[in-house]
Amino acid sequence: MADLRVDICGLAFPNPVLPAAGPPGRDGRALLACAEGGAGGLVAKTISTRPAQVPTPNMAEIPHGFLNCELWSELPPEQWLEHEYALARTAGLPLIVSLGYTAQDIAELAPRVRPFADALELSTHYIGEDAQPMVEAIRAAKAAVDVPVFVKLSPLGREMRRAARLAQQAGADGIAAINSFGPCMAIDIETGLPLMGSHEGHGWLSGPALKPLAVRCIYEIAQEVDLPILGVGGVSRGEDAIEMVMAGAWAVQVCTAAILRGPQVYGRIASEIGRWLDEHGYASLADIRGLAHRQAAARPFRTQAVPPRLDVGRCTGCRLCEQSCPLGAIRVVDRTARLNLTLCSGCGLCVTRCRPRALLAC
Numbered sequence: 408m409a410d411l412r413v414d415i416c417g418l419a420f421p422n423p424v425l426p427a428a429g430p431p432g433r434d435g436r437a438l439l440a441c442a443e444g445g446a447g448g449l450v451a452k453t454i455s456t457r458p459a460q461v462p463t464p465n466m467a468e469i470p471h472g473f474l475n476c477e478l479w480s481e482l483p484p485e486q487w488l489e490h491e492y493a494l495a496r497t498a499g500l501p502l503i504v505s506l507g508y509t510a511q512d513i514a515e516l517a518p519r520v521r522p523f524a525d526a527l528e529l530s531t532h533y534i535g536e537d538a539q540p541m542v543e544a545i546r547a548a549k550a551a552v553d554v555p556v557f558v559k560l561s562p563l564g565r566e567m568r569r570a571a572r573l574a575q576q577a578g579a580d581g582i583a584a585i586n587s588f589g590p591c592m593a594i595d596i597e598t599g600l601p602l603m604g605s606h607e608g609h610g611w612l613s614g615p616a617l618k619p620l621a622v623r624c625i626y627e628i629a630q631e632v633d634l635p636i637l638g639v640g641g642v643s644r645g646e647d648a649i650e651m652v653m654a655g656a657w658a659v660q661v662c663t664a665a666i667l668r669g670p671q672v673y674g675r676i677a678s679e680i681g682r683w684l685d686e687h688g689y690a691s692l693a694d695i696r697g698l699a700h701r702q703a704a705a706r707p708f709r710t711q712a713v714p715p716r717l718d719v720g721r722c723t724g725c726r727l728c729e730q731s732c733p734l735g736a737i738r739v740v741d742r743t744a745r746l747n748l749t750l751c752s753g754c755g756l757c758v759t760r761c762r763p764r765a766l767l768a769c
């Protein structure tokens with residue numbers, strides 16, 4: 408069985424699947440449920456110097472994703488300090504305490520949470536696109552505590568590389584990427600009401616729809632800085648985590664999938680990662696970390712058509728490839744796909760639609 412343990416800044420995680428800050432870590436009891444569900448470490452809901460006034464409704468499942476406008480913890484910091492963190496620590500897993508938002512907030516909170524925190528994670532979600540407040544928040548945390556400080560980046564623009572570089576220069580020990588994306592909006596067409604009860608009906612997108620954005624951000628951060636990355640955004644299966652690790656993540660965090668499927672999802676994803684590594688002959692996640700960078704570097708940019716390779720033995724004749732080939736270059740004859748190499752433009756769509764993986768990119 409592959410080794411799932413991961414060491415990040417001296418924190419020993421038995422497996423790389425953690426909750427992301429949010430409802431799965433809304434209080435001490437919820438964090439214990441994550442541990443029982445198989446999480447490799449714990450991340451508590453973001454707290455700030457005052458409790459959040461959270462609008463309702465504030466969560467909605469939408470096709471391929473999820474919207475929320477939940478802000479930070481509605482619990483006062485005193486309750487976390489007197490009760491919730493100590494309860495979470497009884498799980499015996501590394502506990503990452505999430506704090507927001509300004510340098511002043513962090514300077515006030517960091518020393519108070521330090522007795523419970525194995526590391527801090529700073530949310531930058533409500534301090535705008537300008538990097539300076541993030542830099543000041545990191546400096547305030549580093550001045551206040553001696554535990555690792557991770558900064559969590561929000562996908563506000565295309566400036567992931569710059570944000571990561573500035574975070575490293577300010578002293579961050581690691582990066583969590585990414586927070587939810589937005590503002591977005593969805594409307595219940597039976598009532599005409601926006602699904603979110605926030606100002607202007609704005610909500611923030613998470614879940615499967617977010618994953619390609621998260622993977623791109625992780626990939627760019629890994630190119631820019633030499634810091635451990637906690638990948639977050641749309642992970643709901645072991646394969647999602649594998650993809651993030653190939654982009655450069657050291658571990659993953661999961662929020663939406665745990666909201667929808669319960670905290671057992673952590674152990675399930677960890678088992679799926681282990682099974683995938685075993686089946687593909689890897690001994691640990693370190694063997695595949697950053698693999699996409701090496702593979703992409705080895706593939707030359709090309710514009711000529713390179714048709715996929717067809718493994719006839721795997722083809723089930725399901726016709727998914729035939730239905731969606733824009734050029735009619737695939738026909739299923741006698742329950743087997745046949746490629747017309749003259750018509751194929753090498754667009755690659757059929758490779759991604761082929762469920763039994765009979766079509767492979769060259």
Ligand SMILES: Cc1cc2nc3c(=O)[nH]c(=O)nc-3n(C[C@H](O)[C@H](O)[C@H](O)COP(=O)(O)O)c2cc1C
Nearest residue numbers: 427428429453475530586613614640641661662663
């Ligand atoms: C209901 C909800 C509440 C969240 N609250 C927080 C929070 O307090 N702090 C934070 O940094 N991120 C928060 N997030 C963002 C998640 O931690 C995570 O970055 C995002 O949802 C993408 O991951 P996912 O697709 O696994 O949910 C929240 C997300 C949701 C859905």
